[in-house]
Amino acid sequence: MAYDSILDAIGNTPLVRLNHFSPRPGVSVYVKLEGYNPTGSVKDRIALFMIRAAEEAGELQPGQTVLEPTSGNTGISLAMVCRMKGYPLLCVLPDNVTPEREALLRAFGADVVYAENATSTNDAVFKAQQMVRDEPGRYFMPYQYGNENNPRAHYETTGPEILRDVPEVSVFVAGLGTGGTLTGVGRYLKDNLSDVKVIAAVPHPGDLVQGLRALEEGFIPPVLDESVLDGRIVVDSVSSFHMTKELMQKEAIFAGISSGAVLKVAVRIAERLESGHVVALLADGGWKYLSTELWSRDYDETPEETQGTIWW
């Protein structure tokens, strides 16, 4: 397949059946490898949808700068899309960003500013909102937490790809960050299948699993539609690390830390099923997490059990 641009290479990521995580013969666990997108994460999908929709609506015009508060994957994805489309990108970063991430943003041509004394994404959001207010018309802020084109990207691309590849999917599992993946894929699957279930993997409040957020910390992203969820399972960060390493050891799949949390939940769900197919979305590859050395650590043989509620 020859693409006309790197933007056409977004999506259509591989779906792989895991051979060492299924609890019994009639139950399969599949993983969708979003690390195979051009910048290495699921966020390429929403970056393209948010920018394209803003252009079509006239909210983003040549000469304007795209401004986004982000320390993570979304910034890198926006940097690729903006580079291709010719918009300057300015990312507002919290103080604790790793040098690799800043270097990658700059490699794509993005500029960065630090939100002073900001340790969380929330502080970076306030700073970016202030910048938009201070200079009306200069910036366009996609704001992934409140932009309907975030779940729409998953409704129109990720969801159909999953149904095409596993037509009888019984349960879909993904991490909860903005909620865009769970909302968009969940809605699509529920619109097309009668009894599919959708389960969120979430961290403990205060326990960092990069890319995921605990709703108890007080911010419910506007794009999250909680009515599509059939359960929310909490996974601690050590278990997420452990499972990410186990995925490498047993299946030779190199994925990021939130993938370990998602896989842990997928396996717990699979254990409840007599038969069926569980599909887990792994948001990114392992490259950005090498400095954690999670793959060379030893882990306790009995990691903490998952907690949470399954409402079916």
Ligand SMILES: Cc1ncc(COP(=O)(O)O)c(C=O)c1O
């Ligand atoms: C590594 C990683 N995993 C999971 C997620 C969660 O995805 P979503 O924002 O669609 O809920 C994100 C994004 O926030 C992420 O960067």
